[in-house]
Amino acid sequence: MRTLSLVLVVLLSACASTPPPQPAPLLADHLFAAPTERVGTDDVLKMSDAMRRYLAVDIADQIRIKGAQAGLVDALYRRAQLKLEYDAATTKTAAEAFEARSGNCLSLVLMTAALAHELELSVRYQSAYLEETWSRNGNLLFASGHVNITLGRRMIDAGTNRDYNPWTIDFLPAEEIRSMRVRDIDESTVLAMYANNRAAEALARGKLNDAYAWAAEAMRKDPTFLNSYNTLGVVYLRHDHPAQAERVFRYVLEREPKNTRALANLAEAYTRLARPADAEATRTRLAAIETVAPFHFFNLGLDAAKRSDWRTARDLFAREVARADYNHEFHFWLGLADWQLGDVTQARKHLQLAMDNSTTRGQHDLYAAKLAWLQSRSKPEPASKPAGS
Numbered sequence: 001m002r003t004l005s006l007v008l009v010v011l012l013s014a015c016a017s018t019p020p021p022q023p024a025p026l027l028a029d030h031l032f033a034a035p036t037e038r039v040g041t042d043d044v045l046k047m048s049d050a051m052r053r054y055l056a057v058d059i060a061d062q063i064r065i066k067g068a069q070a071g072l073v074d075a076l077y078r079r080a081q082l083k084l085e086y087d088a089a090t091t092k093t094a095a096e097a098f099e100a101r102s103g104n105c106l107s108l109v110l111m112t113a114a115l116a117h118e119l120e121l122s123v124r125y126q127s128a129y130l131e132e133t134w135s136r137n138g139n140l141l142f143a144s145g146h147v148n149i150t151l152g153r154r155m156i157d158a159g160t161n162r163d164y165n166p167w168t169i170d171f172l173p174a175e176e177i178r179s180m181r182v183r184d185i186d187e188s189t190v191l192a193m194y195a196n197n198r199a200a201e202a203l204a205r206g207k208l209n210d211a212y213a214w215a216a217e218a219m220r221k222d223p224t225f226l227n228s229y230n231t232l233g234v235v236y237l238r239h240d241h242p243a244q245a246e247r248v249f250r251y252v253l254e255r256e257p258k259n260t261r262a263l264a265n266l267a268e269a270y271t272r273l274a275r276p277a278d279a280e281a282t283r284t285r286l287a288a289i290e291t292v293a294p295f296h297f298f299n300l301g302l303d304a305a306k307r308s309d310w311r312t313a314r315d316l317f318a319r320e321v322a323r324a325d326y327n328h329e330f331h332f333w334l335g336l337a338d339w340q341l342g343d344v345t346q347a348r349k350h351l352q353l354a355m356d357n358s359t360t361r362g363q364h365d366l367y368a369a370k371l372a373w374l375q376s377r378s379k380p381e382p383a384s385k386p387a388g389s
Contacts, residue, residue: 024233026248027216031241035213039198041191041221045114055118068119069151073167078113084108084171086342093196106169106193109149113187122152123167125190126182147190148182192222199231203238211235226252230261237265242272260290296320298330305333310340321350328354331369339374347374 054075055063063071075082087102094114097103103111109125116123126145148170174291199214212235218228233248249266252259263286270279301316314337321330335350351374 026229026244026251027219028087028236028241028244031239031244032212033209035210036207037122037210039195039210039213039217041195041217043095044110044191044194045117046093046095047114047118050097051095051098051115052118054098055115063119068121069153069167072112072115072119073151073169076169082178091194092200093194104197105146105148105171106190106197109147109169109190110194112149112151112169113177113190116149116151123187124150124152125185125187126150126168127185127189128170128182147184147185147193183272186222189222189225191227192218192228194218195221195223195246196228196231199228199235203235206238208235212239226256230259230265233262233265233269237269240272242269246273247270258289263289298333301333302336304335310337313337314341323379325353328367332370346376 003255016030019381039055055344059071059075062074065071066074075085083101085102087100087104091098092107092110094107094110098114099113113123113125126148128148148168150166150168150227194215195218199218200213201213202208202210212232215228215232215235218225219232221226227279228254229248233245233252236242236245236248246269249262252262253266254261263282267279267282267286270276270282297316297320301313304310304313304316314334317330317334317337320327321334325331331350335347335354338344338350339347348371350365351371355371
């Protein structure tokens with residue numbers, strides 16, 4: 001029987017097209033203890049004193065000369081000023097992202113929105129349609145999306161001669177956003193995305209009570225944001241409540257029948273409920289939509305690596321890289337397989353790509369250290385394929 005990982009959707013994937021009712025019937029507060037941290041979105045866009053000082057002092061001259069919109073855009077894009085760094089380790093509030101000068105795309109959008117609100121600029125949020133990207137933590141798979149923000153003029157500037165064309169701020173490289181399709185979303189959806197990310201991060205740390213509270217907050221903030229329902233269902237599965245999880249995943253599939261994350265998770269719920277026929281039927285339905293599951297070739301490659309069958313492992317890792325070359329983990333293991341087979345040039349290439357595609361400072365530093373170690377070593381003896389493999 002095929003084993004499926006639990007699948008979360010974080011970092012801003014699509015919302016439902018038809019608003020569902022309020023989420024209360026799907027929640028089960030009595031099954032969980034109080035969270036260990038403060039849960040809420042009231043302070044997500046709150047300005048800090050340092051942010052106000054930045055606007056009033058650090059970039060005051062360029063705002064005065066260029067206007068609020070162009071002055072802020074200049075500050076965001078000139079590395080000599082804010083020096084922003086992409087870091088997907090945790091989803092930060094606007095003030096936290098400003099203090100750290102780093103964050104994932106959502107954190108940096110929240111920081112930009114807070115600064116724009118303070119300058120009384122109009123703000124529009126967009127959810128971007130990108131090729132679905134995947135990462136993992138243990139047996140949790142994370143499907144990632146993207147969001148950006150467009151700054152307009154201040155109401156007070158309406159009717160002036162200054163040019164105030166809408167200006168979209170995006171923290172992805174220009175080549176990745178050139179043909180990107182977007183759609184407008186409400187600020188309530190952005191806040192639901194923040195809460196859903198926090199739920200997923202808590203779940204990855206094993207903090208189930210916190211994860212439940214954040215998922216519930218996301219659902220309450222925007223009942224149309226179905227990704228938070230999927231997160232809630234995964235929380236129920238991790239908390240050993242498969243019946244509640246089934247209800248949630250079926251709810252999502254009633255609204256999005258081809259939601260592959262919900263289908264994969266529903267099959268797992270049926271398995272835990274000892275309903276093998278329903279589980280198999282759901283997996284069959286999933287296979288008709290998703291012919292090859294995320295991480296399929298990678299997991300086979302890991303199995304081959306455990307057997308020291310590095311030639312097979314390299315071929316499988318290469319197939320995964322071919323369909324998901326953004327994933328740092330795939331490049332690392334392909335580089336390791338190349339190293340084991342004596343191809344130092346390719347090993348260095350893929351370790352460099354692993355470092356370039358890392359999404360946190362910790363990952364970047366780890367790959368940098370491994371690359372430095374590899375460069376200091378002589379070429380190993382090529383590994384032969386095990387007999388009978």
